[in-house]
Amino acid sequence: MAQYVPEPFRIKMVEPIRLISRAEREAALKEAGYNVFGLRSDDIYIDLLTDSGTSAMSQAQWAAMIEGDEAYAGARSYHRFKAVMDEIFGFKHFVPTHQGRAAENILAAIMLKDGQYIPSNMHFDTTEGIIRAKGGRPTNLVRAEAFQPKERVEFKGNMDLAKLDAFIEEKGPENIPFGMITVTNNAGGGQPVSMENLKAVSKVYRKYNIPFIIDACRFAENAYFIKLREPGYENKTILEIVQEMFSLADGATMSAKKDGIANIGGFLAMNDEDFYNQARNELILREGFPTYGGMAGRDLDAIAVGFKEAMEEPYLEYRLAQTTYLGESLLEIGVPIIEPPGAHAIYIDAGQLLPHIPNTEFPGLALSSAMYIEGGIRAVELGSVAFAYQDPDSGEWVHPALEMVRMAIPRRVYTQSHMDYIVDTLRKIVENADQFKGFSITYQPKLMRHFTAQFKPL
Numbered sequence: 001m002a003q004y005v006p007e008p009f010r011i012k013m014v015e016p017i018r019l020i021s022r023a024e025r026e027a028a029l030k031e032a033g034y035n036v037f038g039l040r041s042d043d044i045y046i047d048l049l050t051d052s053g054t055s056a057m058s059q060a061q062w063a064a065m066i067e068g069d070e071a072y073a074g075a076r077s078y079h080r081f082k083a084v085m086d087e088i089f090g091f092k093h094f095v096p097t098h099q100g101r102a103a104e105n106i107l108a109a110i111m112l113k114d115g116q117y118i119p120s121n122m123h124f125d126t127t128e129g130i131i132r133a134k135g136g137r138p139t140n141l142v143r144a145e146a147f148q149p150k151e152r153v154e155f156k157g158n159m160d161l162a163k164l165d166a167f168i169e170e171k172g173p174e175n176i177p178f179g180m181i182t183v184t185n186n187a188g189g190g191q192p193v194s195m196e197n198l199k200a201v202s203k204v205y206r207k208y209n210i211p212f213i214i215d216a217c218r219f220a221e222n223a224y225f226i227k228l229r230e231p232g233y234e235n236k237t238i239l240e241i242v243q244e245m246f247s248l249a250d251g252a253t254m255s256a257k258k259d260g261i262a263n264i265g266g267f268l269a270m271n272d273e274d275f276y277n278q279a280r281n282e283l284i285l286r287e288g289f290p291t292y293g294g295m296a297g298r299d300l301d302a303i304a305v306g307f308k309e310a311m312e313e314p315y316l317e318y319r320l321a322q323t324t325y326l327g328e329s330l331l332e333i334g335v336p337i338i339e340p341p342g343a344h345a346i347y348i349d350a351g352q353l354l355p356h357i358p359n360t361e362f363p364g365l366a367l368s369s370a371m372y373i374e375g376g377i378r379a380v381e382l383g384s385v386a387f388a389y390q391d392p393d394s395g396e397w398v399h400p401a402l403e404m405v406r407m408a409i410p411r412r413v414y415t416q417s418h419m420d421y422i423v424d425t426l427r428k429i430v431e432n433a434d435q436f437k438g439f440s441i442t443y444q445p446k447l448m449r450h451f452t453a454q455f456k457p458l
């Protein structure tokens with residue numbers, strides 16, 4: 001039996017959920033064009049679509065929201081938020097945004113020109129979409145083990161440093177307006193990046209004078225992995241580790257819907273004064289005045305408290321243990337996952353589980369459909385639907401290395417028996433794996449097609 005850590009909280013407000021009948025689930029999925037993004041949340045029993053904005057806020061966060069100051073400029077909420085930002089992330093400047101992609105859009109609007117390259121360990125889907133939409137080339141340079149699901153290495157999200165250096169030499173630093181790294185590596189299974197790797201990446205970017213931007217969405221989870229796994233960090237606090245991580249970078253993009261444990265919010269942070277002045281102007285055009293950006297004052301307060309709660313060790317211990325419990329339980333019943341489990345999600349290797357479905361027929365979509373039909377569980381395909389793209393030079397379709405389905409775990413929302421229910425549902429799917437069929441696309445937009453594409457079963 002997988003190990004568990006009891007929740008370090010008790011529940012004082014509940015939100016009812018219900019499992020509609022199998023016939024209703026089949027009708028709902030058909031109605032949604034076999035895209036789980038099109039389902040009504042009322043028709044879902046366990047919603048693992050994302051951990052973004054879906055976490056449960058604490059009593060302290062709700063209490064802080066009551067004190068929100070909604071002044072247009074110079075609100076108390078802004079100053080409380082700024083104090084926490086300065087302490088944790090330590091950048092000279094920041095602008096608050098309504099979510100992570102708003103920060104990415106402002107970054108791209110200021111820094112990125114047509115045809116330029118943006119290296120990272122792995123870009124997440126919004127980052128990749130935003131870079132492509134501006135004519136840029138997002139490039140993933142994560143270590144090779146990231147594509148071997150069964151390989152248990154401790155920092156599977158690390159950048160391949162030799163590849164990074166060679167890439168910059170090949171493309172020329174003048175064609176790389178900034179470089180990134182994502183912590184933890186969401187698209188690669190939620191795998192952490194070590195401090196040693198962050199230091200080395202920082203050094204490479206500095207060598208070529210390329211600004212280093214951290215995609216910081218799961219900064220606290222990444223810091224906890226460093227504390228657990230990296231020699232020399234076992235006696236440091238999470239705050240100290242986080243401060244060291246960000247001291248290595250020139251800026252950061254953040255979705256506070258992740259490790260802000262809030263329902264909305266984010267920021268773009270930087271040290272460079274000129275970049276800040278441009279970001280502020282873009283912010284005013286796109287989001288709002290610099291002391292609230294894309295948020296209400298009360299949202300800033302919820303996040304200021306959430307950032308601190310996300311760094312509490314009993315919370316992080318429970319968080320990682322819950323996800324690990326789900327992952328190890330699935331391995332016990334023969335479900336192939338990306339190993340070892342990350343903190344925010346379990347990624348099923350759908351290509352491995354449904355080997356009879358080729359990547360052109362979307363094994364991940366077949367699995368996510370099966371999870372909804374069997375158990376009312378919503379999970380997201382992160383395989384060829386989400387990540388296959390047409391090469392701008394050759395026009396050919398390039399498929400990702402792995403066909404994955406991500407089960408993201410909202411923070412502090414589901415209990416251990418919900419995890420057991422998910423395992424029981426997957427057990428039924430494993431037993432009938434050879435019966436599931438692939439899909440073809442009936443509608444797709446040009447970019448980020450997984451959100452709105454429509455399908456039909458083959």
Ligand SMILES: *Cc1c(COP(=O)(O)O)cnc(C)c1O
Binds near residue numbers: 052099101127215254
């Ligand atoms: C969620 C996420 C983003 C984008 O943030 P949004 O708040 O959804 O716009 C960017 N990068 C990573 C790694 C993410 O997980």
